[in-house]
Amino acid sequence: MSAFSAIGEERETDRDEFTPGIEPQATWCPGCGDFGVLKALKQAMPMVGKNPDEVALFTGIGCSGKLNSYFESYGFHTIHGRELPVARAAKLANPELEVIAAGGDGDNYGIGGNHFIHTARENHDMVSIVFNNEIFGLTKGQTSPTSPKGHKSKTQPSGSAKSPIRPLSLSLTAGASYVARTAAVNPNQAKEILAEAIEHDGFAHVDFLTQCPTWNKDAKQYVPYTDIQQSDEYDHDVSDRQEAAEIMYETESKLYEGEVLTGRYYVDEDRPSYQEEKSATGEMPDEPLAERYFDEDAEWERTADELLDYHK
């Protein structure tokens, strides 16, 4: 038996398999958009033919980080902003795992912004779901990097002087090969996009608009969203970087004025993933590294045989 027999197991799975057998302590408020992400993610799993044991879900800190409590798989609830570096190493260690990272806008556009840029830049083969509720939820409603300019909170009582970050433009510029936005109130689109993002070979950034009814009542999450793929008004070629940049710019400018566009913005099928790049330079083992430690026949070479002559 392989050490990782769950990986690639061919059987039908069911979204219920991704529900923990016991009810986790309720941590999300009623009406929270995070439930929408959870639902979409559970639905996407059978669509992509994964079982809970081959999925490794890495989360940050915040309400979004509680996703692991509600989702049955291998899980790692890391620290604030750090789920991406932990996740991408797991993928390098065992490229056959389905690696999904999830965090809040605080995690990915704030404290872990550096990791977000570099993970996108390197085009690691994974999905990064960012719960974008335009607020810090878990710490009770402070201004976040996506909060609109002028946003008032207890720590910015006179209104934020900062313009919000442009997450889609940011990840496109950084080098993500799949950039999409969806919303908790668009369940059908959300599951399709997540399934597609999982199957994409490279860094797939999904900016997931989630409402936070507790702290961010003013946010625009309740308005109807326009799906750019469904709308006649937008005849958008997802492989065109320039077009993607323009449409992102447009929607990121208008987000706080009412019109919210969702859908796939940019998909680059040709860009090699980081593993492929690393294989090309000869710095990536052919077999999953993690397998070695379970293989009784694995050869563990001695440094004495290989390296010491140089020192003689």
Next chain:
Amino acid sequence: MTGQELIWRIAGGSGDGIDSTSQNFAKALMRSGLDVFTHRHYPSRIRGGHTFVEVRASNDDVRSRGDGYNFLLALGDSFARNPQEGAYYGNEEVKPLSENLHDLREGGVIVYDEGLLEEDDIADLNLEERAEENDWHVYPLNLREIAREHGREVMRNTAGVAATAALLGMDTSYFEELIQENMSGDVMEANLKVLDQAYDEVSEMDHDHDLTIPEAEAHDEDQVLLSGSNAIAYGALDEGCRFISGYPMTPWTDVFTIMSQNLPKFGGISEQVEDEIAAASLAIGASHAGVKAMSGSSGGGFALMSEPLGLAEMTETPVVLVEAMRAGPSTGMPTKPEQGDLEHVLYTSQGDSSRVVFAPGNLRECYDQTRKAFEIAYDYQIPAIVVYDQKLQGELRNVDEGFFDREPSGDPGSVLTEEEIAEAAHHESGKFQRFQHEPEDGSNVSPRSVPGQKDGRFLATGNEHNESGHISEDPQNRVFQMDRRLGKLDDIRTDLDENASHQTYHGPEDADHGILVWGSHQDTVFEAVDRLNENGHSVKALGVSDLMPYPVEEVSEWLESVDQALVVEMNATGQFRGLTQKEIGRFGPKLSSLLKYNGNPFEPHEIVEGFESSINGEELAANNMKYVPAAGD
């Protein structure tokens, strides 16, 4: 040191090839059958600036840089020749000569490259007068000219080495061999010619010094010359480490570089990432997925690793971190050693620490303890830190290659196979009980699974969690989990006591006085202890290399057996003395400190002086060290 010894100092500007020349010189001496040790001194500047390397060689064991030196090869700082008069560099050509005279021993030999120096500068040094006073033997040689004539100006290093050989009666065949091994084509030919010509020219000159190359026994072909960083990297590779992630910072960069250059050959992965938080996080991610992984940094970078380090403790994810200390606080002195990060390494990160800390005392322990760090980390699911410093990082020593010829191991420690997982306890949620309160084998280690294994699902979280990994603030569970995580330290202590104590005892067992030392200065202290005993004192030393869990019993017994103990360390506040008092909780009145924190490692004679003035109750004469008496004195 009883026998005759050479301590050869080569001085010049950074970037002048001092480092590679000294490495080859040391290797040639090793090949000629001598025991060698190198000490590097360099400024935090890439080109120009005063730098030197010492190579100590003897037929006996050499354990430290020694005291002063007896041969100076001053090459002149070629980068000091600044076209812009009066600009930042100033005029420093003479520095390699002028700055190196104070530690030269009586009867010593000086060779300087007159080809680079102005006569006026030399006149300012009063060299003749000083040479007479100290019985120095001075040989101004135009090394630059010789190099130019037979090759190129940059080959003045080779000319200098040839001059050394001619003056000391050394066989140049070892240098020839090294030139042939390391170079090719015209460059090789030119260097051989420079070597040959310079040797001939200098041999024909009159000599009036006694210093010669120490007589050597036949060369033992199994000797290898390497640094503490080499030994750490090779220890990691031999213990099955196949993943490293890092961000450059001196002196950690050394291990990172050696690993990055070798890992792909061993089928492993190296990642240079965006910062140290990421570096430690990647190592944790790789380990979580089932790979033996390491990361590391130096002071400031290690500070950034504080949070992921705590995550590894809380999630019981094995990982090995290396902390290569340099002088702090903050960026401190980037190229100077210090042992000032001890408390940082022991206690950084929130909450009660559950980590293992090893501080190798020499090259061999660098290898052994790195292997042990992996073994412990993966058996006990705990982060292990190997802390060393710039001194051990840079110094080259020879060791028998047989020392490295151990069984390699890829043992993943306490990970279960799928068959074992099928038998293991599962929570009603379907999750595997990764964090059992009372593991079945009675130990504090609850076995783990790896993503991708069938039915091994669990949640790892930096929050407090219950047996299956779900977040929990249940008070009873909290106490169970804390006690189990911390309990591992007691188990590890017992394990180390029984199998791999890394403490080193030196000197007569029944000595009255003790010197307690940790980390890279152990061998220097041992050398000083031998000298003190020759001087009629009664002294022994204990070198401590396991820091957490602390070897309470061993150190207590030893402290019991001495009247007084001087704790020698390279920091300003006596951190190891503090640790010893905290861990053992007594002996405060027995412990005094000899401290040095000026960026230069202790020389053996300084420890001799420090010890003597401490027992005579005198003020320390040397102003580069500090004596702190025992509490209650």
